[in-house]
Amino acid sequence: xxxxxxxxxxxxxxxxxxxxxxxxxxxxxxxxxxxxxxxxxxxxxxxxxxxxxxxxxxxxxxxxxxxxxxxxxxxxxxxxxxxxxxxxxxxxxxxxxxxxxxxxxxxxxxxxxxxxxxxxxxxxxxxxxxxxxxxxxxxxxxxxxxxxxxxxxxxxxxxxxxxxxxxxxxxxxxxxxxxxxxxxxxxxxxxxxxxx
Numbered sequence: 001x002x003x004x005x006x007x008x009x010x011x012x013x014x015x016x017x018x019x020x021x022x023x024x025x026x027x028x029x030x031x032x033x034x035x036x037x038x039x040x041x042x043x044x045x046x047x048x049x050x051x052x053x054x055x056x057x058x059x060x061x062x063x064x065x066x067x068x069x070x071x072x073x074x075x076x077x078x079x080x081x082x083x084x085x086x087x088x089x090x091x092x093x094x095x096x097x098x099x100x101x102x103x104x105x106x107x108x109x110x111x112x113x114x115x116x117x118x119x120x121x122x123x124x125x126x127x128x129x130x131x132x133x134x135x136x137x138x139x140x141x142x143x144x145x146x147x148x149x150x151x152x153x154x155x156x157x158x159x160x161x162x163x164x165x166x167x168x169x170x171x172x173x174x175x176x177x178x179x180x181x182x183x184x185x186x187x188x189x190x191x192x193x194x195x196x
Contacts, residue, residue, distance in 0.1 A: 051075065052179070053186070054087050054097055060156030060163065061085070061099055064130050064195070070187035071099075071195070075180030080105060080152050082121070085195055088154065090170065090177035099182060100154035100164050101130070104147045111144035112166075119155070120144075130196070135159035139166035150175050 056069040064085070065071070073087050080086055084102045104110045104121045111120040117134020119126045137160045147153045151172040156162025164170055184194050 054099070054179075054182070056099055057096060059161055060158050061101070062132050062158040062161075064101075064157045065099065065182075065185070068187075069185055069191070071182045072184040072186055073180040074183045078178070078180045080175065080178055080181070082108075085182040086152070086154065087179040087182060088173055088177050089179055090173055097179060098163070098170075100156055100162070102152045103155050103165075104153040106147050106149045106151060108153075109144050109146050110153050110165075112138070114138050130157050132158045133160060137166075140168050141166050141171065145172070148172055152178065 052073050052075060054071050054073055056065045056067055056071065058067055071087075080102045082102055082105055085099060086102055087097045087099050089097050103119060103126070108121050109123070111123075112118070112135060113120070114136055117136050119128065119135060135155070145153065151174050153165045154170070154173055155164045155166070165172060182195055185191055
């Protein structure tokens with residue numbers, strides 16, 4: 001075997017190696033693209049049926065939430081519980097969804113002593129460390145009120161600056177208007193975390 005034959009054999013072997021490497025790289029790129037597409041589809045499905053994002057608009061949930069906070073809301077088969085922060089789509093004076101805290105659920109009796117600034121549910125004074133201040137401002141709903149079946153009673157944490165179930169146009173919120181529970185603050189990043 002002369003040097004020319006050896007050189008041709010080496011070149012042919014090198015070309016096959018390069019071709020195999022190129023084929024492997026194309027496969028890796030295809031796998032990567034497929035992985036990205038799958039991740040996007042899963043994320044889209046997740047944020048269509050299970051989660052969604054909303055932005056806080058206004059000061060009615062201070063100091064728990066402030067204007068501009070971005071939240072992740074859990075909505076898949078969600079059932080409201082007392083103390084949950086919920087997003088509501090019911091038509092009110094607000095332009096978009098409103099964010100409030102569930103104070104009472106179906107069958108519970110809500111009473112508010114505006115002089116003492118205390119909310120009572122089923123005759124028991126609520127412990128509300130999240131409330132910005134004691135509730136002092138009555139609106140146009142007369143208390144006590146029993147929450148009807150399929151409804152919740154909601155208040156903003158900033159009790160004296162909140163448009164909530166104390167007003168006739170919000171009133172008892174039917175469950176069909178409750179989008180879901182706010183579970184996570186993702187903006188601003190310095191305050192990122194799960195909500196209580």
